Amino acid sequence: MNPDSTDVADSARPRSRFGRLGRLGPAWLAGAIAAGPATMASLLTAGASFGYQLLWVVILSAILGTTAQLLAMRLGLLTEDGIVSTVERHLGSRWAWLLVVDAVLAAGLAQLVIMKTVADVFAAASGVDARIWGVVWAVVLAVGLAGGGYRVAELGAKVVVSLVVLAFVASLAVVPVDLGAAAGGLVPRLPAGVDGALVAAGILGGAVHVTLVTMHSYTMRARGWTADDEGVATLDVVSSMLGAFGVYSLAIFLVAAGVLQSPAVDAASLTATTAAQSLGPLVGPAAQALFFAGLLGAAISTLGGNTVVPPFLVADKLGWDTDVSDARYRGLLVAVALLSAGGAFLGGSFFPLLVLVLAFGLVGTPFAIVVVLVLLHDREAVDEPLSRFGTLGGVVLVVVTTVTAGSFVRERVASGLGDPLTLFVTAFATVMAAATLLLVAKSVRESLGRPDARRAPTDD
Template sequence: MPRTRDGGASVPRVAWLLGPALVAGVAYLDPGNVASNMTAGAQYGYLLVWVVVIGNVMAWLIQYLSAKLGIVTGRSLPEVLGERLRNRWARRAYWLQAELVAMATDLAEVIGGAVALNLLFGVPLIWGGLITGAVSIGLLVLQQRRGARPFEFVIMGLLVIIAVGFGVGVFIAPPDPAGLVAGLVPRFADANSVLLAASILGATIMPHAIYAHSALARDRFSARPAGGRAADAPAATAAADAPAPPPEPGTATTLPTEVLVRATRVDVTVAMAIAGTVNLCILLLAAVNLSGVEGTDSLEGAYTAIGASLGPVIATLFAVGLLASGLASTSVGAYAGAEIMHGLLHVRIPLLLRRLITLVPALAILALGFDPTLSLVLSQVVLSFGIPFALIPLIALTAKAGLLGRWRNHWATTAAGVAASVFLITLNALLLWLVFTGA
């Protein structure tokens, strides 16, 4: 049994250490995922199953490295980058692209929540967007006033609703095993399938989740002994602009880093297993029930088709899952946006003001009557182009002995991270080529 640093009583069970990855993992189940996976399944059947699987494997590695950075250094990825980017304009340029990515994320989440409220209760889309934004504000206030653990419990409760809402239909109408196996073979059908693959990856490996997870792990776990240095990381220093907060009662801030890193592997494994399974269920649900059905190129059409195929109960569960997805993920997105601004620009603005500003693009799209589902899919493509800007620095920083000490990446881990980066960048380059050549 692991011990505390002072050799006292045994540490809490590993289960109590779970949470940050489950919160960050909600970003992998946002309405953008639903739209991308649903569209892929409806249009191409099992063709892009392999993209979901590979994306989830890469997501495990990426989220683990993000959490490890936060635990060992006691700083988030934006904070570390803010310290290392000495040039003010370079720091601002990096912040701008990260902020645009966070806003694209918020776009998908607010629109998804608005569509779900419209499907369930007939709420006009613009009012549904406002309600979704208001609920996200409430959840963020909970996180600020009550600490990390209550926020985690609420998000995990929504995660259960999401899993049930999107998973039940697959058990009612199971997929064809042969088609599922065939879908594991990497291939594309046409330019649109490449677009959807980039959209799925953008929805699966989300840049804001990389930024957020390091901050969530820092807030929950990082140990800052006297002198302001993070545990087992001699070169790591606490954020310069604020004193280290006192340990929150009931958290693991006094545990050895080895225990925290081990628990984080379990945390990330559980979170990614849930996220990957639910994402696969969404694609399979569409592949089985929506393939070739007219009008399923929108969430509203998919809801109607699911109701006609599987009954109103399954359709209602789908809409409830979509609503929970929007409410949970928009809170995590807003948290990430605030951390990006603070870490890179050392600026904090009132939470309510920031939330209102980031709501504007989504509300404008809803008010102007743009196709919500198309907006969701395209927002995920935008996210896929932001991945390298978060992923490459993460791989490079976690490989540095001067920053993480003995917790730096093994060479094989770094190699896997580089391979993931090359794959994602190549896919994005292929997508650009297809777009600009008209293919």
């Protein structure tokens, strides 16, 4: 992509404190996807089921999500290219295609379910058929993104996510929080039983996802950022993931733990909509209205941010500009936006589908993180080696996402291999696990063959 004059001017602005704040944005698209209804599902389940016990996991998820985006940011800044092009140049076309398929499958399936979420929530609020809302929002996405491209998506993410965070923070003002019990939740421990471990894994997995990792290099390129913009890029990630996403997660969790863990609420059948409805009789209509407004905003912001992911990756692999100035890329945006209307025609409740889609996306996340780590340790790909601290953070991310994905796959397999969905998930998991192991082995073998293989990474 050739940055337009606006992007060049953006990169050349003074680096004052207020100037930097005004330039924030690329990481907020990732934050908009992370702060979505799927993450909300895990947080509500955790708080309503176990009270404050998993507060430490909520905080850890924001830290790990920030770490993942910082690694993706570093790769994008040092290569000044999209992640797919970088993979193709340094690892080969097959690895690039595998990354594209991995991310597009996760983002595409998520797009359908997110659209169903938006349509169902608006239908519940307005009484208008959800399928009509699905078509309406698909057209809005197609027109808005095809006309304004990245800038529209970024602006929407910043505005809506900020309003969502404010809505949930405001709800805390009318919801009682037991500070003593909350403090006890800072001690790392898991509730007894398998359910506690799975819910904790779901919270962590919501912040670290293949779509978030792969999209970051493209959003920074849309701004024309280079290695000289590392300071503002770091502030962008920290303010979005550690700040906005962290506050979003914390507020939802504290509301659920403080109010929804109640005999009057059935945690097993809780959904985002029923959670909002339950707050009315428990703590008053103000809390219900604020929570419902936050739910609507979270669904909308996630829908807009997720729409741009498949077009970014496919266009980069095909050698097209990842910008609306390229009619082919614009066509991809329109196609993804319009096809997402099909999600509103899916049957069943959107809440379990959100959990399923999130878990499916996690199956391919370890591979994406390993790709980033391998490239950040490849001296032909980047000029500056990754620090030991950065490497440790990446390894922790791989472990967390692998455990989370493994739990999901084991649960599906334990339920039987008779249905097509379980067979597909199992096959996909097998392919991605084999690819991840092969990539690690390839990287180690090539590293040992280099003359500077024994050079230790820096601690900078």
